[in-house]
Amino acid sequence: MNVHPTANTVSQVKTAEGQRRPRKSEAVYQDLKRMILTGQLTSDSPITEQALAQDYGCSQGTIREALMLLQEYGLVVRQGYQGTFVTDPTPLEAQLMLKLRVDIETTGIVETVKHVTPKDLEELRDLDLQFEGYRAKRDVFGCAETDRALHLRLFQVARMPALEPILLRTSMMLQRVMMPGPRSESAWTKPNVTHHSEIFDALEAGDEALAVSTLKAHILSSAILLAPQFYGTDLRRLQQEFNLPPVQVVNAAGR
Structure with missing residues (x-):
């Protein structure tokens, strides 16, 4: 599974958004x-x-x-x-989009733990290798395209297709918030974030709680690294703001 983020495509392609276009x-x-x-x-x-x-x-x-x-x-x-x-998202919109992404993805990963296969993990780790390759080249757009494809693939394993378009739009809008800012050399070489591989390790171990916590830490630490003007620099404070359990299904009687 390869992601090709260059604009100069000379043949019809299927993008991370999953639609074919001329x-x-x-x-x-x-x-x-x-x-x-x-x-x-x-x-x-x-x-x-x-x-x-x-x-x-x-x-x-x-x-x-x-x-x-x-x-x-x-x-x-x-x-x-x-x-x-x-579009120029406001600070309030940026906060709400981050909350929406965390809620959708952490709820999804609970289902992903139940359904993930070795082949799924292989595809996810391959996408992560592509991401690291773009990071080594300091390719901002390549990183963004591959990261979004990785998180969408992770969510697809949860088998919740009705929410995929919402997650895709939310993720892209958050990249609009996070990407344009300056990035220090240390942010490239030693980013203070929870890495994708930790999420995959939790999935491989079948550890639902660890999968939720590492995914949430990854999303929030990335937000602080890339957009401190919107999310601040205190990861503990941000985690406390988002300290809600994933959504759970209740029966018709509400129990």
């Missing part, structure tokens, strides 16, 4: 997504279909398709004749 709109979509997530495109000025069509040498219809996909994932908002603008 190659030109795919290339435009991927390139615009890269520029938004890395902070090269901001909310300061509108994005117009005509200007983009000239830049990419394609029709406005192709640009419109790419922009609609970006809107679907919450990265832009279209405002009629005023143009299309990159």
